Amino acid sequence: MNGTYTSIIKRMILFGVLLFLANSVDVLAFPNLANSLKNKKFQVPVSAKKNSKQIPSDSLSNLRDSLRNKLRNSVAVTLPDHDVPVLFGTQKNIKRIQSSATVSGEELKSFPTPQVGLMLYGKLPGLYVVQNNFQLGSDEPAISLRGRTPLVVIDGVPRSYLSIDPEQIESISVIKDALGTALYGMKAADGMLLITTKRGANMPKQITFTSQYGIQQQIERPKFLDAFNYATLFNEALANDGRRPIYTAADLDKYKNGTNPFTHPNVNWTDEILKATAPVSRQNLNLRGGSNKVRYFVDLDYLSQSGFLVTDPSINTYETNNSFKRYSFRSNIDVDLTKSTTLSLSLFGRIRNSNQPGSTIASIYSTLLTTPNNAYPKFNENGSLGGNTEFQNNLYGMSIKSGYRPSVNRNLGADVSLMQKLDTFLPGLYASGAISFNSYYNENINRSKSFAVYSPVVNPVTNQTSYKTIGGDGTQSNSSSPTDLNQQIFSRFDLGYDKTIDKNTFKAQLLFIRDSYVLGGALSQVNQSLGGRFNYDYDNKYLLELATSYMGYDRYKAGDQWGFFPSVGLGWNIANESFFANLKNTVNSLKLRTSYGLTATNAAAGYFQYLQNFDNGDTFYSRNPLTTSNTKDEGPLANPNITWEKARKFNIGLDASILKDKIWLTADYYNNSYYDLLQIRRTNASAVIGAVLPPENMGKNQYSGVELALGYQNQINNFRYFITANGSWSASKVIFNDEPLRKNAYEYRTGQPVGQTFGYVADGFYNNTAEINNGPKVDGYLPVPGDLKYKDLNNDGIINTYDMTAIGSTKPVFFYGVTGGINYKGLDFSFTLNGTANRNVYFNFVNFASTGAAGGYGQALESSLLRWTPATASQAEYPRLSVGNNPNNSQVSSFWVKNGSYLRLRNVEIGYSLPGNLIKSIGFTNLRVFANGLNLLTATTLDGVDPEVLIGNVPNQRIFNFGVNLQF
Structure with missing residues (x-):
């Protein structure tokens, strides 16, 4: 290699690595860093410039603006002449048979969220996203594709999307059918989320710096009863349970009037320990450019996100609030060693630092749900932490005085590939090889400590108050434990051929893959x-694609490790037919496509389950009485026949565009049959043989659905606008489930949607004793007025498990998204809506749930005021109150299954790019200021809870974000 280019690569790698290792980089340092990078001499050498075509700077600026506007206003638009990503390559959309959809990375950048997964709401047909916990650093959402969890592949390598930031992403695609994922054989049955990162280009150096700052707000924090209402309703709950009330009239008066906040507190714990807002900021710097010999893309990103807990610097010299900081780095370099040889090197790294109080965020939010407002004062009269024998953990103390728990996470990877054209042997022939290394390390550090709470004790003789100490102020722990130490080595070699002869185009690829993954101390x-x-395609009319994989997995026994997974696809570009010529000016493209194939997944293979294992223990189902406790216990029985789970996948689709591609449509129908699913037999054999049964390949499920996407885009002079919409209907059915014989057809899980909730069908409330006496008897329980009433489905006069059936909606889930925007000169605006229908959620918060003490207390929601009483029987929305779990009312029933459908204004962004002649004088090619928001409005039938997070976890968040983007 030319020494000049070697020097360039070394300098770029060294520069990027040094910045990546700067773990303590401060946000405010980035502007200075941007200025220094502007002056840094990374120009392409003169010798290289002479051999490359340079674009004038004015034209380049206009080109950048045009490309930026085009990307910003192109939402999953896949027109016939566009290249679309496929696994290990790209295809022209006109030749695409695979079922896929793509969104550009530019579009995702309008979402002010640190997680890439949270940017995909409503963007891609078939992809369903839901988030139920927003704990910092652990807030990645659940993502499903056609009812299953897709494999995430970044630049061809399976790895977590947590390793990248949005600025690094060129595009994200969902690959949905067997044809598109066939090359991954045994790992691809659930579809694929294919992420392609940005690379350099033959263009002058472009430096882009983006700085943004946001304000976070929690959505729908639980609303609890104040002390007076709590005490009043708690007395009522005790009376309903046949117990004496514990609060006197004088107590209720003190709670109501707040005359003695130390003996009769009314503490809104949510307001006391949680702040209304919390900041989040992100700084990004990237460089892109190159020549016809060397092309590069380098990205540096810093994210700082703060939690909502209050802090007290006067007590602690360390941070107790939960927080999350992420430093990421990526360098993608492509070098043409010769006219026929290209070397590509990608380095990426990520540092994630998290912190939380010693008592942990999960424990604090859990305690919020079980601590009523009258439990204890925040501080006693003498300034000590309040508490008592029922509540020994003061929530303020948990937030401030429990120490802290930092965690560190490191992810480092490298991809090296070499592509060699072999035209000298056969025109169109090429060979390439690649190897990737990825390491992942996580360590949790425990620096927590205990603290004492104090309960006031009044001497009845002297009326003096003393304080009983509960617990103690312990010393701070200092320990650490690595929780993840993972390594991956991925290698690939492929031989390809691409040739067009007259109207015939041939493209072939032979591929070898080896993916070795080590999780902690386990075997690879x-x-x-x-x-x-x-x-193969003939004249862009008739399309054929064959794809297959012969894949093996070492977790199965020798002789049964390999499987063959073929697929086939056909396509017909109707618009290219001669009989269609008269319509060509109106209908620009019209294509039918279909595919069918066999795929599989080994995700549930387990740890060598074909081998019998034994664990240390001191129990045997059968043993010699003389044996000591130093024995080996038999683990779950081995399954020597265990194998991969399989799927037969069928897809048929239509792609069309009309009116000079201003309007486009794509539609898909799929029917995927999964079989040999691993399940444990639901028989009593384990009780007979005295061992746990192993999972066996016997389950069958079916997933089917329809996906539609429609878009319109146009330009009138300087005014550009677009709108796109997509909708997906997703249905599932259990075809076979090894369930026991049941008395009634409605009890069977087979034939119902996968994961369907079963329970009793609620039929209102018992309003009087006559309804109880004349209705069916409840097995093991005597109802009283105000209890839930259930339907006797088998009409045997008894409410028992034989009356449980599918509850809630069994219709296909419908989820959708709408994205639109405008661009006029320098002003741009965009929005994203997403929503779901036919979605069930199970919401049963038990009021006055015990905290563990005898006859314990618990929190209660404001919705408790709508409970059943004799006076409110006609308008009651909830059953009568009880202390703790009522054995009848807390049963799984249709009463607690709620309609989880919603429509959310997920994202809005408005931006303005200053005129080019104004910013040239200060050395910029583009300067854009912008503001965006996340989760701004939500329409839902649920009252008082967010439709995704519900209650119990860290609430959902609304974000208002402001930023500036500079290019020079």
Whole structure:
């Protein structure tokens, strides 16, 4: 290699690594860093410039603006001449048979959220996103594709999307059918989330710096009863349970009037320990450019996100609030060693530092749900932490005086690939090889400590108050424990051929993959595959694609480790037919496509389950009485026949565009049959043989649905606008489930949607004793007025488990998204809506749930005021109150299954790019200021809770964000 280019690569790698290792980089340092990078001499050498075509700076600026506007206003638009990502390559959309959809990375940048997964709401048909916990650093959402969890692949390598930031992303695609994922054989049955990162280009150096700052707000924090209402309703709950009330009239008066906040407190714990807002900021710097010999993209990103807990610097010299900081780095470099040889090197790294109080965030939010406002004062009269024998953990103390627990997470990876054209042997022939290394390390540090609470004791003779100490102020712990130490080595070699002869185009690829992954101290798990893909088209009319993989997995026994997974696809570009010529000016493209194939997944294979294992223990189902406790216990029985779970996947689709591609449509129908699913037999055999049964390949599920996407875009002079919408209907059915024989057809899980909730069908409330006496008897319980009433489905006069059936909606889940925007000169605006229908959520917060003490207390929601009483029977929305779990009312029933449908204004962004002639004088090619928001409005039938997080976890968040983007 030319020494000049070697020097460039070394300098760029060294520069990027040094910045990546700067763990203590401060946010405010980035502007200075941007200025220094502007002056840093990373220009392409003169010798290289002479051999490359340079674009004038004015034209380049206009080109950048045009490209930026085009990307910003192109939402998942896949027109015929566009390249679309496929696994290990790209295809022209006109030749695409696979079922896929793509969103550009530019579009995702308008979402002010640190998690890439949270940017995908409503963006891609078939992809369903839901988030139920927003704990910092652990807030990645659950993502499903056609009812299953997709494999995440970044630049061809399976790895977590937590390793990248939005600025690094060129595009994200969902690959949905067997044809598109076939090359991954045994790992691809659940579809694929394919992420492609940005790379350099033959263009002058471009430096982009983005700084943004946001304010976070929690959505729908639980609303609890104040002390007076709590005490009043708690007395009522005790009376309903046949127990004496514990609060006197004088107590209720003191709670109501607040005359003695120390003996009769009314503490809104949510307001006392949680702040109304919390900051979040992100700084990004990237460089992109190159020549016809060397191309580069370097990205540095810093994220700082603060939690909502109050702090007290006068007590602690360390941070007790929960927080999350992320430092990430990526360098993608492509070098043409010769005219036929290209070397690519990608380095990426990520540092994630988290912190939380010693008592942990999960424990604090859990305690919020079980601590009533009258439990104890925040501080006693003498300034000590309040508490008592029922509540020995003061919430303020948990937040401030419990120490802290930092955690560190490191992810480092490198990809090296070499591509060699072999035209000298056969025109269109090429070979390439790649190897990737990825390491992941996580360590949790415990620096927590205990603290004492104090309960006032009044001497009845002297009326003096003393304080009983509960617990103690312990010393601070200082320990650490690595929780993850993972390594991955991924290698790939492929031989390809691409040739057009007259109207015939041939494209073939032979691929070998080896993926070795080590999780902690476990033995490595290795997938190996020999696969191939063949594409043929005649005159862009008739399309054929064959793809297959012969893949093996070392977690199965020798002789049963390998499987063959073929797929086939056909396509017909109707618009290219001669009989369609008269319509060509109106209908620009019209294509039918279909695919069918066999895929599989080994995600549930377990740890060598074909081998019998034994664990240390001191119990045996059968043993010699003389044996000591130093014995080996038999673990779950081995399954020597365990194998991969399989799927037969069928897809048929239509792609069309009209009116000069201003309007486009894509539609898909799929039917995926999963079989050999691993399940444990639901028989009593384990009780007979005295061992736990192993999972076996016997389950069958079916997933089917329809996906539609429609878009319109146009430009009138300087005014550009677009709107797109997508909707997905997703249905599932249990075809076979090894369930026991049941008395009634409605009891069977087989034939119902996968994961369907079963329970009793609620039929209102018992309003009087006559209804109780004349109705069916409840097995093991005597109802009283105000209890839930259930339907006797088998009409045997008894309410028992034989009356449980599918509850809630069994219709296909419908989820959708709408994205639109405008761009006029320098002003741009965009929005994203997403929503769901036919979605069930189970919401049963038990009021006055015990905290563990005898006859314990618990928190209660404001909705308790709508409980059943004799006076409110006609309008009551909830059953009568009880202390703790009522054995009848807390049963799983349709009463607690709520309609979880919602429509959310997920994202809005408005920006303005200053005129080019104004910013040239200060050395910029583009300067854009912007503001965006996340989760701004939500329409839902649920009252007092967020439709995604519900209650119990860290609440959902609304974010208002402001930023500036500079290019020079």
